[in-house]
Amino acid sequence: MSLLDLLALYAVVGAGCAVVVYRRGRGGRARRVASAGLGLALWPLWAPVVLIPDPIPRASSARRGVARVEAELEQALRAAEGSAFEVLLSRASAERIRDELRQAHARLSELDVVLAQPGFDLDEADARVAELAQGGHRRALRSAVLHRDNVARIASLRARQHRALDELAELVGALRSQLVLARYAGSAPEGVGGIVAELWARVEGLGEAMEAVEAVDVAHSAHSAQVAHSAPRAE
């Protein structure tokens, strides 16, 4: 095989890569064309970088949040052990809370993976809608609005789940300090019982956070559909 044959083969593969890079690219047309150009000329270097999705951050804020809750929970368990409050926070119940936390983290990680994929950036989806609205591409605009709204809903789900984890961490911290206080200062067990009850409610609510967001988003989708229909008419 001569050098020219090799170059021709390189160009053919590069052309294929350029098409894929363009179709899966983010941002406006100029940006995607530039990226496809790099994909054509430098596909062995550029294509893996832009086509392979970003991994889940190894020490993401969600992971840190879960680790923090687990550490606080362990401290709370130790504070309750051997006291009258052990009935309220037993090892078995703590294990159930941990299970829920892990599931919540798994859901967050899945959402992170989805949002890291090309085309799932909310700003870019918004920019695409604006671009199509300007160009008067009515059918494409409807699809773009639908996609943008779906991305917004996924981002909203993620934010809700993250917030729920943060609130849970604060609550477990409060439980721990209340247990220590009750143990050494003889506080009333009602305070501890109240926090434990709220803790269970929050833990149960971790899974429901997803469903709660759905109801809010139905209204948002209806509004977006209206925008999709009205935008081309405004042209």
Next chain:
Amino acid sequence: MAPIADELATILRDPAGAARRCLDEDRLRSLTLAALLALAFGAVVFGAVVGSYRGGIQLLFAGVKFPLSMVAALVLSVPAFHGVAAALGRPVSLRAMITLALVAAGRAGLALLAFAPVLWLAMDLGVGYHGAALAAVLAYALAGVAALGVLLRGLRAGRHRITTGLAFVAIFLAASGQTSWILRPYLVRPQSAEVPFVRSLEGDFLGATAVSLRSSLGIYGRRDAWHDDAAPAREGAGVVPLGPWSGGPR
């Protein structure tokens, strides 16, 4: 442009941070893009300066061929880096390895950009052909050291770090030597009437290196395949110790 400027500053001023980001696969696209820009711009400017020794069309030729040669060497080397690192128990994802190698090359490009004015000044002050070649090789070697710093930081401490680093150097030297060889000449004497974009594909880099080594020891044979086609006519039976940088009549 602000993010790219920030990435360039990271490549130049914080090689350890840039290497860490590669391994953590943290915002690789912008880092890769900045590294490519640094590599391309630095190599174009440095190549143009080398080409300015003859001037004219060679300025353009060398300006194009320098980045082309470096990128071609990376295209050939990076998959091998990935395989060698995995084989030596230091696995790094392909995209992390690509970005790490590009960041290293981008830093080399910035180093070449820094050396370009010095080389230009030396040529302007009338340094000879061999002096210019030596200065260019020295600048290239120093840029390579700057790049190696990034690669070694990216390997992190642990077993086989030095072996892996040495393997990277060996692979890149072989690949870049051959790609440079294919795209020669870069430094051409001002008297040369015509300059080809590339010479005919004869011999290879290792063969030329062996000839140069023999020549440096005073052992001259018949005209070798890699030698400038037009040279024997001008030099009689001559066998001339030229390196891959050289070209044109002596």
